[in-house]
Amino acid sequence: MTTKTILMVLPILCAIGLLFTPSAVYAHAGHNHGGGGCSDCNPPTLGVDASGKRQVSGGITINGQTFDVDMFQQDLDSQILQIGEPVEITLKIYDNRGYDELKHVELNLGHEEKFLSGVMVPHYPVTIEWSKTFDGKTTTTVFDKQKLVKDVSVQVLDNSPIIGVKFNFIPVQQFDANTIVTKIWDQKRNDNVNYFHNVLDIVSNEPTPVLVNSVKSMSEKTSEKTTQELTISNPLIDKVNQDIKCSAKDVHLLRASDNSPVCVDAYQASVLIQNHWAIPAQ
Incomplete structure (x- = not known):
């Protein structure tokens, strides 16, 4: 075989070798490096993941009482709380990608359904939100039109893959906080919602005055409010x-x-x- 023939065949042999060498061509198989699709679609959780495996124990603590969190909704041991007494609710969130991936944690106090433009939507008397932007800046926002709580604060402890988020507030009026709803999502838009029932019974220690014809008066007010x-x-x-x-x-x-x-x-x-x-x- 002449030198010229060898030089012509050599590139062909190299190309064939590359085609049948998995280690060279598929060195990054199984990893998503910025391509399409979702390589990690596990939402953050307070307890169990989508497969039912428990990732967090004691996912919610309310005034020192700690509970394991199930999927979606569960009943807790109700706590009776006087107006003016502080409340501390801590969420333990598992995210396998850690604190950097977590973007939003929301605590809703109270839950009822109301009509909005003909559609039944959830209503929460008080909402406390912690959010983080893509550049790492964090904000705390409180939605409380009726001024039901005061001294609201949010603290975050990064112990990745577990992130602790502590909510503190003091109720200043009696309102229905029997149900608490948490909403969490990460940077990939994976979200998780939990409903906790029989949580807080906020009461007032002041006696309620009884007025003459109070039954009739309350009935009229209720009818007017409904209208x-x-x-x-x-x-x-x-x-x-x-x-x-x-x-x-x-x-x-x-x-x-x-x-x-x-x-x-x-x-x-x-x-x-x-x-x-x-x-x-x-």
Whole structure:
């Protein structure tokens, strides 16, 4: 075989060798390096993951009482609390990618269903949110139209893959906090929601005065309140929308819980809308 023939055949043999050498061509098989799809779709959890495996013990602690968290909803031992007594609720969150992946932790005090534009949506008297932007900045936001709580604070302890989020507040009025709802999501939009029932019974130690014809008076007030709630319509939504101006980079939404306006970035807007926690402003 001549030298010229060898030089012509050699590149062909090299190409064939590469085609049939898995170690060279598929060295990164099984790993997603920025391509399409989701290589890690496990949502953060307070207890068990999607496969039913327990990742966290004692996922929620309420005033020193710790409970394991099941999937979606469960009953807890109710605590009777006087107005003015501090409340501390700590969530232990497992995220296999750690603190950097966690983006939003939300604590809702109380839960009921209300009609909004003909659709039944959840309503929470008090909502405390902790959020983290893509550049690592954190914010705490409190939604409390009736001024039911005070001295609200949120503390975060990073012990990845376990992250502790501690909520502190003091109730200043009697309200229904029997059900607490937590909402958590990460950077990949994986979310988890838990409902805890029979949590807090907030009472007042002040006696309630009994008035003459109180039964009739209460009946009339209840009827009037029901009528007013049924007359809420789109003009009210339009008025609320006019009271807030979002920047060009933000999305204008209405929270499903109480119809309050909020400005969020496009990522947060997609999570809120997909989970029916907010609707686009009209």
